[in-house]
Amino acid sequence: MADRWRVGGGLxxxxxxxxxxxxxxxxxxxxxxxxAVSAYYISPxxxxxxxxxxxxxxxxxxxxxxxAELQQDSDVRLSVLAxxxxxxxxxxxxxxxxxxxxxxxxxxxxxxxxxxxxIKEMAPFTQRFEMLFHPDEVGWAVGKPSGRxxxxxxxxxxxxxxPDPLSLLMAVDALPPVTFxxxxxxxxxxxxxxxxxxxxxxxxxxxxxxxxxxxxxGFFEEDCEVWDSADRLVAQSRQLALLPR
Amino acid sequence: MADRWRVGGGLxxxxxxxxxxxxxxxxxxxxxxxxAVSAYYISPxxxxxxxxxxxxxxxxxxxxxxxAELQQDSDVRLSVLAxxxxxxxxxxxxxxxxxxxxxxxxxxxxxxxxxxxxIKEMAPFTQRFEMLFHPDEVGWAVGKPSGRxxxxxxxxxxxxxxPDPLSLLMAVDALPPVTFxxxxxxxxxxxxxxxxxxxxxxxxxxxxxxxxxxxxxGFFEEDCEVWDSADRLVAQSRQLALLPR
Numbered sequence: 001m002a003d004r005w006r007v008g009g010g011l012x013x014x015x016x017x018x019x020x021x022x023x024x025x026x027x028x029x030x031x032x033x034x035x036a037v038s039a040y041y042i043s044p045x046x047x048x049x050x051x052x053x054x055x056x057x058x059x060x061x062x063x064x065x066x067x068a069e070l071q072q073d074s075d076v077r078l079s080v081l082a083x084x085x086x087x088x089x090x091x092x093x094x095x096x097x098x099x100x101x102x103x104x105x106x107x108x109x110x111x112x113x114x115x116x117x118x119i120k121e122m123a124p125f126t127q128r129f130e131m132l133f134h135p136d137e138v139g140w141a142v143g144k145p146s147g148r149x150x151x152x153x154x155x156x157x158x159x160x161x162x163p164d165p166l167s168l169l170m171a172v173d174a175l176p177p178v179t180f181x182x183x184x185x186x187x188x189x190x191x192x193x194x195x196x197x198x199x200x201x202x203x204x205x206x207x208x209x210x211x212x213x214x215x216x217x218g219f220f221e222e223d224c225e226v227w228d229s230a231d232r233l234v235a236q237s238r239q240l241a242l243l244p245r
Numbered sequence: 246m247a248d249r250w251r252v253g254g255g256l257x258x259x260x261x262x263x264x265x266x267x268x269x270x271x272x273x274x275x276x277x278x279x280x281a282v283s284a285y286y287i288s289p290x291x292x293x294x295x296x297x298x299x300x301x302x303x304x305x306x307x308x309x310x311x312x313a314e315l316q317q318d319s320d321v322r323l324s325v326l327a328x329x330x331x332x333x334x335x336x337x338x339x340x341x342x343x344x345x346x347x348x349x350x351x352x353x354x355x356x357x358x359x360x361x362x363x364i365k366e367m368a369p370f371t372q373r374f375e376m377l378f379h380p381d382e383v384g385w386a387v388g389k390p391s392g393r394x395x396x397x398x399x400x401x402x403x404x405x406x407x408p409d410p411l412s413l414l415m416a417v418d419a420l421p422p423v424t425f426x427x428x429x430x431x432x433x434x435x436x437x438x439x440x441x442x443x444x445x446x447x448x449x450x451x452x453x454x455x456x457x458x459x460x461x462x463g464f465f466e467e468d469c470e471v472w473d474s475a476d477r478l479v480a481q482s483r484q485l486a487l488l489p490r
Contacts, residue, residue, distance in 0.1 A: 035436070035464070035485070036285075036436055036437040036485045038283035038285070038326060038437065038439055040281075040283070040302070040310050040326045040328060042302050042303045042310060043303065057285070057287050057321055057324055058287045058288065058321075063436070065285050065287060065324070067312065067324060076302055076303075079302055079310070079312060079326055080326075081283060081285045081324055081325075081326055081437075083285060083436055083437060083485075087462065090462035090463050090464075091462060091463040092462075093460070093461070093462075093463070094460065094461045094462075095427075095459075095460040095461075096458065096459045096460070096461070097393075097394060097458050097459075098458040098459055148342075149342060182340075191280070191281055191308070191328055192281040192283065192326075192328060192439070192441075194283055194437070194439045194483070196437075196464075196466060196483075196485050198459060198461045198462060198464070199461055199462065213341065213342050213343040214340075214341045214342075214343055214443060214478050214481065215338070215339065215340040215341070216338070216339045216340075216341065216443045216444055216478070217332065217335035217336060217337075217338075217443060217444065218335050218336040218338070219280070219335075219441075219443070221441060221481060233459050233461070236459065236466060236483075238439070238441075238481075238483055240280070240281045240328075240441050
């Protein structure tokens, strides 16, 4: 695993998730797409070789469920349960009452390329993406967090590769912790993250929104929605994370 | 496991979750409370003996994370990853922007004891609880679903035992599928359910709300909030389930 995905002392959680998601895909030829993935972060991953162990638990017609671990030497970094399937083979019916993430035009949003060098140094993984933040939800960058607990942004991979179901696993943990918007700067270690991939994303920019509604016991939940260029809710995730110190 | 927890052909998912949650608690003396539990439903559980295998993955000071399986004979019913801790030992700070579940007084709600006998026969587990449904969200019981995708209810165990962190794992999957409120009667098998227990519930009735916002690909997500008598959001869960046929 590569140092360019570092954030603080470890490697970005979404990067690890897409790594293990890729290995699971390789183990399930008839079930190529993640449908539900639950990841528990056991120890901080570091740059260097990693092994993924996949143990199928149920391989059916419509879906397959596996347990998997991302290991470095003998240490487990990430422990995962996942259900995969073929998104193209699922029924095409859609009934969504959720509202698409509402963002100003991209030229009116704030690009992550403006981040100060110390942020780029502390979290080089952020340079793997283009993120254009909602101007009302990026005040934290200048010491003026909105206090609402919401961060939205346009998103695409820096190499302009089109989004696919696996890259959505990266997208759901790519934005800064939503606690930034509450004035709590500092990284928030993920305890658990579950992502549901609900459809294959259409080509083009994604829109992401992180929200938290309940801070308690030194933890907070971070809900993420990912909408594609066709106004489809393609992924939903929730993580439980530790509050920044 | 007991037949009185049956729903259709299998046993209630929340019942299985609390069973495995109990076994995990027994394996972690210093970490008595579930904090995050992710369950993947591998095969339908039936009445009869069951074994729980618990494999610790990281036992730290604040939390411990395990993998666990609920097995019957050689069949895995439920595969779980879970992080446990001591809720009493966590910081007491709370910042919640979520609004408590809004229910009319209990004497104006619709009790599940009114359910027709065929429902009681098909889902005897519902008789383990007292559920008092919001009158505006129980129209499905008389063929008039609201169509909003929301079901709220007062909730307590039928034996009037006070709620505890483990019983919250049962509560998050106790109400009828939220798809009833969309006119889709019939049981909705859970693929994956993740629950976060955010605080120890105060004594007294709980308030539950199930919601869905995105039906796609033959699946729907069901979010559940559990509020206690002290107006505290004590549990949040989301499950991915199969649409009823």
